[in-house]
Amino acid sequence: MEKLTTVKHDDIRWLDIVHPDEKSIKRLKRNYKFHELDLEDCLSENQRSKIDEYADYLFIVLHFPYYDRIRKRIIAEEIDFFIGADYLITLHDGHLKTMEKLITKCKKSKADLKEYLGKGTGYFLYIIIRELFDDSFGIIDDMEKGVIKMERDLFEENTEKDMVRDILWLKKDVINFRLIIAPQRAVIAQLEHKNKKFLPENLEVYFDDVVDKIEKLWSNLETLKEITETLQNTNEVLISHQTNxxxxxxxxxxxxxxxxxxxxxxxxxxxxxxxxxxxxxxxxxxxxxxxxxxxxxxxxxxxxxx
Missing domain, CATH: 1.10.287 (Helix Hairpins)
Known part of the structure; x- marks a missing residue:
């Protein structure tokens, strides 16, 4: 079911739509002059990350990881952004708690509202993306704790079968995480060079900061990938030794x-x-x-x- 939240400061408005449906798209079509294909993309699943530039707005599709506790794996959440001179519209499925936190901050604190929206839509876009990637580091931290536990349990007896399963789950999570982050690197790098009307030159340093965060994420994932492969190889050697x-x-x-x-x-x-x-x-x-x-x-x- 659609959930619509509006946050406003002076002439700047943030429209957050959770679980967008046909009704949401008709409303956007009625109030804004967005391209038909962009509106269709908002209802489509598994869109690739991209930036489409128009005369008076940008359409951005990004993906961020979150941990699904029911399926016990890392999954991508798509967020669609429409950014204009005086508005920022976000559409997503509500799995990312960061969006709820930002809405709560804007509604409860006038200082935060002014800080986020008072510097324009481009700066607020930076805030959202930065916070979402910061939360991704929390997932990395949890994965690293899992690796430490595996390293400790690896040489205990009667854990080979459980260890094989745990290592394969970790390896799958690392692969999924990498598949999510990889396309974002190129898209975020393009943001600072896009429409200067919404992303002025003084914001380049901020998006450079986001690029640095993504590269750090990628570096951590590379390290996790190597550690996971080492754990898998070590466990296979131990199992082979035990079998022998x-x-x-x-x-x-x-x-x-x-x-x-x-x-x-x-x-x-x-x-x-x-x-x-x-x-x-x-x-x-x-x-x-x-x-x-x-x-x-x-x-x-x-x-x-x-």
């Missing part, structure tokens, strides 16, 4: 049982055999077999095969 130990143990027992089986089979034949008539033969054979097994174990231990 089990196989080696089973092989040793098989080798020990082979001569014992041969002896029991030999004396199980229905023919006259040495000492087969003796009353203590069964005990002698049993002690001999036990001694042979012990000697073989000592030999294997001496050769460091077990």
């Amino acid at each position: 130990r089990v196989i080696k143990t089973l092989t040793v027992f098989s080798v020990i049982l082979l001569p014992l089986t041969l002896i029991t089979s030999f004396y199980g034949m229905n023919v006259n055999l040495p000492f087969g008539w003796h009353s203590l033969a069964v005990w002698g054979i049993s002690i001999s077999m036990l001694g042979l097994a012990i000697l073989m174990l000592i030999f294997f231990k001496w050769k460091r095969w077990i």
Whole structure:
């Protein structure tokens, strides 16, 4: 269901639309002269990140990561921006708590309202993008804590299967995060060079700051990617080593049982055999077999095969 919030300061207006629908688009079409394709894009899913420049407004599509606690994975949230000389319109699905925080600040604090909207729509666009990327670092921090826990648990016994699953989930999150952030790098870099009417030259330094944040995010993701691959390789080596130990143990027992089986089979034949008539033969054979097994174990231990 659509949720519409309007925030206003002097002549500058921020219109935030959560869960836009056909009614939302008709309202925008009636009140603004936006291109038909831009309005259609607002209702489409999985739009690529982009900037479309027009004479009196910019249409911007960006994506930001958030952690879906139900599906337990990182997902992209699309935000569509219409920015003009005296208005900024945002359309999204409401998964990003940063947008709610900004609305609350603007409504509760006149100082924040003046700070955000008092310097024009271009500056407020910078504020929104900056805050959204700052929140992305929180997701990175949570992922790094998960990595630290995995490193601690990696060498504990009986964790191989759980560790494989956890590493694969982490690897998937890193891949999803990278797929979200990668296109934003180019789009944000273009912002400072677009329509100077809405993004004046004195804002270039601010968007440079956003570019730096994205590059830092990307650097952290590269580090996480390398650590995840190292964890996966290490875990595979540990699993392989554990498997080899089990196989080696089973092989040793098989080798020990082979001569014992041969002896029991030999004396199980229905023919006259040495000492087969003796009353203590069964005990002698049993002690001999036990001694042979012990000697073989000592030999294997001496050769460091077990």
